[in-house]
Amino acid sequence: MDTVSELEESGNLVDSYLTRCPARDVLAVLADKWVLLVLGVLRSGEGPIRFNELRRRMDGITQKMLTRTLRDLEREGLVRRSVYPTVPPRVEYSLTPLGQDLGRITHAMGQWAVRNADEITTARAEFDERMAREPEPISS
Amino acid sequence: MDTVSELEESGNLVDSYLTRCPARDVLAVLADKWVLLVLGVLRSGEGPIRFNELRRRMDGITQKMLTRTLRDLEREGLVRRSVYPTVPPRVEYSLTPLGQDLGRITHAMGQWAVRNADEITTARAEFDERMAREPEPISS
DNA sequence: CGGGATCCTAACCGATACTG
DNA sequence: CAGTATCGGTTAGGATCCCG
Numbered sequence A, B: 001m002d003t004v005s006e007l008e009e010s011g012n013l014v015d016s017y018l019t020r021c022p023a024r025d026v027l028a029v030l031a032d033k034w035v036l037l038v039l040g041v042l043r044s045g046e047g048p049i050r051f052n053e054l055r056r057r058m059d060g061i062t063q064k065m066l067t068r069t070l071r072d073l074e075r076e077g078l079v080r081r082s083v084y085p086t087v088p089p090r091v092e093y094s095l096t097p098l099g100q101d102l103g104r105i106t107h108a109m110g111q112w113a114v115r116n117a118d119e120i121t122t123a124r125a126e127f128d129e130r131m132a133r134e135p136e137p138i139s140s
Numbered sequence C: 001c002g003g004g005a006t007c008c009t010a011a012c013c014g015a016t017a018c019t020g
Numbered sequence D: 001c002a003g004t005a006t007c008g009g010t011t012a013g014g015a016t017c018c019c020g
Helices: A004-009 A022-030 A033-044 A051-057 A063-075 A097-133 B004-009 B022-030 B033-044 B051-057 B063-075 B097-133
Strands: A079-084 A090-095 B079-084 B090-095
Touching (some): A033 A063, A063 B097, B022 B033, B033 B063, B051 B063
Antiparallel strands (some): B079 B090
16 A cells, blocks of 8 residues: 555545644655655665765765765665775665655656656746736736 | 666666756755645645635745745646735635646655654654764774 | 735855865 | 865745735
8 A cells, every 4th residue: 555546545634744743844854856866766776876876876966965865864764874894985875665665656756757847847938928928917 | 787887778767857857857846845735735625725724724834935835836837826806805726737636646745754754753863862872883 | 815025044055175 | 985074155934024
């Protein structure tokens, strides 16, 4: 019962995350573009991924942000960090079962973004052009 | 076959939103706690919702952020804004079909956060305590 | 009622340099 | 390789006042 479509049925809990509560705090942590991307990369591979490999797979992230994001995810129990004290050092990251569970949902979001990117880009352009023509909202 | 290049050459599906692209830009917009919450509130109701009603349903958001978030979502074609030039003014917000589609996924994220909030809170506490006891990472 | 316009502060985050 | 530490610019966003 982990799929999005099945989860969608459980509307009984009636959005209890909309008010200030621990669940909403969790949601606030997930609402981060780097978090979404890191989860995406980690779940896309077959096994653990090393730090710089991870970084190479994510165009645009700085070392600082990747470190911080991984640390946060590890703290939340979504990512496991394995250190092998060799030289040079070797640190591998992978998703915990909890992280894999969440990864299914974030991956669905990513796929949704891919599918609808064009439509959204178009909508954005139309909106901007409407605003350019009608500086003040006209009441029809 | 451990390397990325080999994985890519083998024709494995690579999440196309992980690299810089329009889809990733879309994802970055969705990666916002207010966006997630607004979508959650809009889809929870049965019909259009007025501005202050929306605000009341979301504990903690300021008028400024709600206005900006709604404007962004309208720009992306996810939210429809209907103005009735009565006095006092009446402005109603609702999800477009595209917004409803996305709302199913974000709602799944919200529900996931509700289900796993306790586990994450616990993991967080354990992590913090481990860091307090082991200031330097121990290789074991 | 549904915002817009300002001011102002905390935080974010990139860039850079250093380390085991 | 996989980070930590620090500086500094930019911004997010809260608080407040105002308006049609």
